[in-house]
Amino acid sequence: MANSYDLDFTYTTIDKIFRLSMGESGDYSGAKYDGDFSMPLEKAQKAKHKFIADSLNIKKGSKVLDMACGWAPFTKYITQERGATSIGLTLSSGQAKACQKNGMNVIVKDCRYLTPEDFGTFDAITCIGGLEHFCSVEEWKDGKQERVYRNFFKTLSDLLPVGGRYYMQTMTFSKNMLDHKDIDINAERGSASHVLALMMKEFPGSWLPDSPEMVINCATPHFKLISQSSGRLDYIETIKQWRKKFRKFNFKKYLLYLSLLPKYLTNKEFRHQVAVFKISPNKVCFEQEIMDHYRLVFEKIQ
Ligand SMILES: C[S@@+](CC[C@H](N)C(=O)[O-])C[C@H]1O[C@@H](n2cnc3c(N)ncnc32)[C@H](O)[C@@H]1O
Structure with missing residues (x-):
């Protein structure tokens, strides 16, 4: 797994720069455009928050755990607009500090090992x-990937009552994924080999599931699937909007770029x-x- 050193590298x-570009509680995950790519990014992120909160029946007084919360955009939405209470967990100390400064209940903790x-x-x-x-990558090579996900769903199951819901969205590999040995930082710029190598440098310690089915199978002993949808096209638009925002001039931000x-x-x-x-390798x-x-909604069955 990616440890706190890796995640500090990626996010802290x-x-x-992120907060100066996206706002203090910006989302760092794919938005939900529902086919309308003329929508501003903020509106599409809000549509995602609403979809998730509705799918999980989050209402006034609900107690919600926001794992891998980033700069806590979803925590903010459900506490401020739904009257829920929430704890956000991240492994990036920079994110946690920023969230706490903004009044959010966020701590640095590995969500995979949370217990009741x-x-x-x-x-x-x-x-x-x-x-x-x-x-x-090492766990994947050692054949441990499914075990990692099964253990995670057991953690989730221990934290929810029967009928309790869990929402996740995740990138997965897809039909044109290469053989691992063909991933090469020196390959032709922009080729599949090259962009995959760049991704591995941007997200050290991280390897994706093969497919949504792999995740769903690992959830099966404890959860049933309620809904599944692809957010691939939405993610492409999200990244386009992010790139514009990262480039948009801001004096403090450009000083930070310069310092690098x-x-x-x-x-x-x-x-x-x-x-x-x-x-953009992801794009x-x-x-x-x-x-x-994929966006996946699960409900605990036993
Ligand atoms: C792509 S960001 C998503 C942030 C946020 N959920 C959003 O939508 O804006 C990934 C987040 O996962 C967190 N993360 C990764 N592994 C984690 C773990 N084992 N425990 C807690 N947080 C983790 C990172 O620290 C980071 O905040």
């Missing part, structure tokens, strides 16, 4: 864009890591159907 490094002894049980749980980080220049010039590994500012992977993206 960009903390200030920590904060009791919950009426509903979300994990929006977190599962991507739960299995490392010496490292950029002297550190080859860092140049690979920030190549994502020139090319190319979605466009070429190397990757897909």
